[in-house]
Amino acid sequence: MDFDVIVIGSGFGGAITGCRLAQKNKKVLILERGKEWTKDTYPRNIEDEWIWSNTSPEKYHGWTDLRTFKGMAVITGAGVGSGSLIYANVSAIPPKSVFQAGWPPEITYDEMQPYYSTVGDVLDLQEVPAKQRSPRVQLMQEGAAKLGQVSPRPGRRVL
Numbered sequence: 001m002d003f004d005v006i007v008i009g010s011g012f013g014g015a016i017t018g019c020r021l022a023q024k025n026k027k028v029l030i031l032e033r034g035k036e037w038t039k040d041t042y043p044r045n046i047e048d049e050w051i052w053s054n055t056s057p058e059k060y061h062g063w064t065d066l067r068t069f070k071g072m073a074v075i076t077g078a079g080v081g082s083g084s085l086i087y088a089n090v091s092a093i094p095p096k097s098v099f100q101a102g103w104p105p106e107i108t109y110d111e112m113q114p115y116y117s118t119v120g121d122v123l124d125l126q127e128v129p130a131k132q133r134s135p136r137v138q139l140m141q142e143g144a145a146k147l148g149q150v151s152p153r154p155g156r157r158v159l
């Protein structure tokens, strides 16, 4: 079988790329190393499958790929949907300063704005209502505001 595009990985990056290309009538194959989880098989209990091992995937095929390096640990998803299976559902627009260095010239704060709007629309993002904010979140918010990092007004940076 022939494909116009083969995408490796079905996380936010791969799945959306595959979707947009298919919408443009491209024939797309998405390859995913991990399993497909459903609401019935999704790991919830301690004895469920959680860990993915890149060296023994036949034995450990959970949805969390945790790797430790010198001075750094990295956690990522393994499964259909990948990071979207395990992320914390927080959507925020990075400040302009984030784009000042380290990015290709085409990727700028202004260039990205319409895409943040698209994400906001597709995910139907909502601010967390004030009464649902836990004491821990409120404490973080106050601490960050005191450091001058974010507005004390909740949700300001949420799309």
Ligand SMILES: Cc1cc2nc3c(=O)[nH]c(=O)nc-3n(C[C@H](O)[C@H](O)[C@H](O)COP(=O)(O)OP(=O)(O)OC[C@H]3O[C@@H](n4cnc5c(N)ncnc54)[C@H](O)[C@@H]3O)c2cc1C
Residues within 6 Å of the ligand: 008, 009, 010, 011, 012, 013, 014, 031, 032, 033, 034, 075, 076, 077, 078, 079, 080, 081, 082, 083, 084, 086, 087, 088, 089, 090, 091, 092
């Ligand atoms: C616990 C946690 C919480 C997070 N919370 C948030 C949040 O609240 N808000 C936010 O914006 N971001 C959050 N993130 C970050 C966000 O989830 C990631 O930035 C995002 O998922 C990255 O998407 P990606 O498509 O680039 O990569 P991934 O989602 O990692 O997808 C990569 C995919 O490629 C597959 N793959 C890898 N190698 C192969 C191979 N050789 N063959 C086939 N398939 C392969 C993997 O299995 C995986 O499915 C969180 C991340 C984690 C781990």
